[in-house]
Amino acid sequence: MSNKHRKIAKKKQKQAQEKQMRRQRHFVVFSTALVVVLIVAIASIVLQYQSANNAVQKSPKTSQQEQNKSTPAPKKPATIDYSGQPSIGSTNAPVKIAEFGDYKCMYCKQFEETIFPSLMKDYIKTGKVQFFFFNFPIIPGKGSKMAANAGEAIYRQDPVAFWTFHQALYKNQGQETDNWVTPELLTNIAKQTVPSLDVKKFQASIKDNTYMSDVMSDYNMGVRLGIQQTPTLFVNGKSVNPLNYSAIETKISTALLKNGSTNG
Ligand code: CA
Numbered sequence: 663m664s665n666k667h668r669k670i671a672k673k674k675q676k677q678a679q680e681k682q683m684r685r686q687r688h689f690v691v692f693s694t695a696l697v698v699v700l701i702v703a704i705a706s707i708v709l710q711y712q713s714a715n716n717a718v719q720k721s722p723k724t725s726q727q728e729q730n731k732s733t734p735a736p737k738k739p740a741t742i743d744y745s746g747q748p749s750i751g752s753t754n755a756p757v758k759i760a761e762f763g764d765y766k767c768m769y770c771k772q773f774e775e776t777i778f779p780s781l782m783k784d785y786i787k788t789g790k791v792q793f794f795f796f797n798f799p800i801i802p803g804k805g806s807k808m809a810a811n812a813g814e815a816i817y818r819q820d821p822v823a824f825w826t827f828h829q830a831l832y833k834n835q836g837q838e839t840d841n842w843v844t845p846e847l848l849t850n851i852a853k854q855t856v857p858s859l860d861v862k863k864f865q866a867s868i869k870d871n872t873y874m875s876d877v878m879s880d881y882n883m884g885v886r887l888g889i890q891q892t893p894t895l896f897v898n899g900k901s902v903n904p905l906n907y908s909a910i911e912t913k914i915s916t917a918l919l920k921n922g923s924t925n926g
Contacts, residue, residue, distance in 0.1 A: 740886035742899055744794055746876070748817045748824045750782075751792040756921040757914055759791050760896045761904070762798035762884045765809035765831050766838055767892045773904050774832040780907055785914060795828060797880040798892050805843035807877060812848040814873030815864055816856055826855040845869070 742760050759781070763770040778793075785791035797813065799806035809831060817824040830851045836842030845868045852859050867873060884894070895904035897913035898920075904910070 740883070740888070742887065742896060743883060747794045747796055747880075748813075748821060748828070749792050749794045750825050751786040752789045753792060755786075755789055755792040757785070757791045757898055757917045758794065759910075759914075760794045760796060762796045762880070762887075762889050762892060762894045764798055764800050764806045764892045765813070765835065766799075766801040766803075766806045766843065768835070768838060769891075769905065770893045771832045771835045773893045773895075774829065777905060777907055777910070781910070784911075790918065791914065796884065797877045798884045798889060798894070799877065799881060800892050801838055803841065805841055807871075807874065808845075808868065809843045809848065810877040810880075811871055811873050812852070812864075812868055814876045815867040816852060816859075818873070819860060819864065820856050820858055823856040823858070827852060830855050 742758075744758060744760070747760075761770075761773070763773070781791065781793065786793050795813075797810035799810045813824065813828060813831070816827045831848075834842075834847065834851060845865065848868060849861065849865055852864050853861065887894075887896075893904045895902050895910065897910065898917040900913055900917075902909050902913045
């Protein structure tokens, strides 16, 4: 082979080698790109699957929450449940008055001594009103709740004598800030006002807070009714200023008229 031919052959060999290297580079670039594309595709499929899965798991709650947000359930107005509460007056009376009171509250004593006697004479004894008492112990300290529990205990022993005990408890009311409600005082008042009193049972119910769940059930009903002070008075469910007798009479007249029209 001549020198010239050798040079040409060498050049061709070099060109072939360069071509081979370019092909290899292209292959590496191409396959790397392919791997990246595949990883991205797989990752996006996995993410889509996960989010779809989450949406399925969350959807019932989310849609319910959204529904609640857009259409809030109509709030049922709180009503007075008169069952199991001490009452005085005819059970057929067209008007029901509910007092929510606290034996330590001075305005409850004022209602008891200045308003209730007129209500008794004009409306309860005449069969127009049935009057109910609910506990709403609002004054801080244990006295209000102890007195309320004692009232519930007397009501269970003698529902009629309850009213004499209730009245006597207000008569013996001390200062709001004093701890005048004691088991001894409650027992003495009970002995004087409840002829058929089971003293031991009564004392045990004070010691054990036997009727505290009933007291709190009254209290919670009052909270649902929006009560913020004592006494609070409702005439057939409508609240009225408890210390304004003419306002109470107006509410009773309205309730009687309404009752008359609904009865034909
Ligand atoms: Ca009660």
